[in-house]
Amino acid sequence: GAVVSQHPSRVICKSGTSVKIECRSLDFQATTMFWYRQFPKQSLMLMATSNEGSKATYEQGVEKDKFLINHASLTLSTLTVTSAHPEDSSFYICSARLPRGTGAQSNTGELFFGEGSRLTVL
């Protein structure tokens, strides 16, 4: 299946610093990527939709100035947590959507997830 890679898998930072997480689609081009966060024992919550060459679309309640998303190429999206605080500690996961015309059905496309990045803010 399609492969999505995230880096780093774990990061520990001090409060007030910024952290960048990369998400790469390794064997396909992704015009759209999604960023999720997951707290312990909870399900995935969509944070934003990352569109190549345009601004990201953020879900209600997600601060776009705090969670900066850049989708500069068809294989790379980055999430930067700015001025991180302990409450930002979480598991961040990206997913990439197969382009239309691929997958079992062209209109939906299948979503593949990265391995996740565990952020701990001290």
Added chain:
Amino acid sequence: EDQVTQSPEALRLQEGESSSLNCSYTVSGLRGLFWYRQDPGKGPEFLFTLYSAGEEKEKERLKATLTKKESFLHITAPKPEDSATYLCAVQYNQGGKLIFGQGTELSVKP
């Protein structure tokens, strides 16, 4: 309100004891229902996509089915390595956004 609910929250089985996980949904305009497996500290691993009521898909000991209101993930003769959290997600528009259920944490004891 669009919603996805999974049950049970946790399920403990003996090796070889078959069972089913449920995912019920209330969304308008379902465009796809996805099942994922998630191991601790890892991202979700894609299992199945179902698109229309009556559709079934199988993979090894897993079989997913779909009706107009719910989906089941049947596990036949599970093994300890099947232990994981199983997530159900629904896509309801063309944008590709998914709504996830809370997951079912499956534990299979030898």
